[in-house]
Amino acid sequence: MTRLVLENVTKRFGGLVAVDNVSFTVPEAGVTAVIGPNGAGKTTLFSLVSGFLTPTDGRVLFDGQDITGLAPEKISARGLVRTFQLVKLFEDLSTLENVKVGRHLHTKAGLFSAFLHTPAARREEREVEARARDLLSFVGLQHKADADASGLSYGQQRLLEMARALAADPRLVLLDEPAAGLNGEESEALSRIIRRIADNGTTVLLIEHDMTLVMNTADRVVVVDFGRKIAEGTPAEVRVNPAVIAAYLGSAATAKAAEQEKLNG
Numbered sequence: 228m229t230r231l232v233l234e235n236v237t238k239r240f241g242g243l244v245a246v247d248n249v250s251f252t253v254p255e256a257g258v259t260a261v262i263g264p265n266g267a268g269k270t271t272l273f274s275l276v277s278g279f280l281t282p283t284d285g286r287v288l289f290d291g292q293d294i295t296g297l298a299p300e301k302i303s304a305r306g307l308v309r310t311f312q313l314v315k316l317f318e319d320l321s322t323l324e325n326v327k328v329g330r331h332l333h334t335k336a337g338l339f340s341a342f343l344h345t346p347a348a349r350r351e352e353r354e355v356e357a358r359a360r361d362l363l364s365f366v367g368l369q370h371k372a373d374a375d376a377s378g379l380s381y382g383q384q385r386l387l388e389m390a391r392a393l394a395a396d397p398r399l400v401l402l403d404e405p406a407a408g409l410n411g412e413e414s415e416a417l418s419r420i421i422r423r424i425a426d427n428g429t430t431v432l433l434i435e436h437d438m439t440l441v442m443n444t445a446d447r448v449v450v451v452d453f454g455r456k457i458a459e460g461t462p463a464e465v466r467v468n469p470a471v472i473a474a475y476l477g478s479a480a481t482a483k484a485a486e487q488e489k490l491n492g
């Protein structure tokens with residue numbers, strides 16, 4: 228089964244074509260990664276899928292339904308949620324409360340009824356709390372449940388953001404550079420968590436610069452460069468693809484030239 232389809236998706240910002248006629252599909256099972264040099268258009272692609280930007284052209288289908296141009300909250304209510312490159316947590320709330328908020332956005336009664344102490348609301352509140360605790364255990368943060376979210380380490384905040392996204396029971400989760408800023412050990416733990424998310428039946432689509440994580444975690448990889456899809460396949464296939472190697476070498480050469488220019492003043 229196909230979870231997500233991008234059909235000829237294009238996004239222009241004035242004269243700049245950030246995403247250029249990109250088509251690919253994400254199967255229901257497993258982990259798909261989008262990789263590419265800096266500025267290739269990966270985050271823009273995520274924003275187009277999750278409704279934070281509207282495509283200039285093309286269509287996005289989620290479980291066979293056209294979601295192109297829908298508002299982000301409409302898309303997340305359908306079961307497609309995302310995390311951000313820069314963590315966005317409720318800093319004044321505890322770790323547990325952050326996950327509960329993610330869950331409340333999903334429950335029938337919602338956040339408001341949690342304040343009305345009806346038996347149904349109390350029952351739902353207990354379920355929300357139990358599920359939130361399960362998710363904290365899942366990402367290894369159970370011992371931090373009552374700590375302020377703002378006091379967590381950066382790596383822990385990233386895990387918390389993931390738990391909060393999963394609290395909505397999504398069918399597809401988009402993870403934007405989940406390993407950014409993590410050390411090797413944290414990154415390995417993250418890879419295992421991502422695999423388990425997929426094994427539990429939630430489709431994972433991620434953007435990542437950490438190639439070790441991509442190679443160890445993804446089943447399929449889509450490569451973009453200058454807004455265009457230049458390759459796709461298994462990790463083993465794309466790592467030896469000449470177009471992919473050229474794109475990465477090209478971007479390394481550009482970065483080196485820019486550095487040299489800076490040094491030259």
Ligand SMILES: Nc1ncnc2c1ncn2[C@@H]1O[C@H](COP(=O)(O)OP(=O)(O)OP(=O)(O)O)[C@@H](O)[C@H]1O
Nearest residue numbers: 240243244245263264265266267268269270271272
């Ligand atoms: N809102 C915007 N307005 C104008 N240009 C934008 C906007 N958002 C992104 N761009 C441009 O679109 C291009 C693609 O950017 P994008 O952030 O999607 O790349 P990326 O592959 O995610 O990069 P990185 O790996 O550095 O995060 C870049 O040239 C960027 O400057």
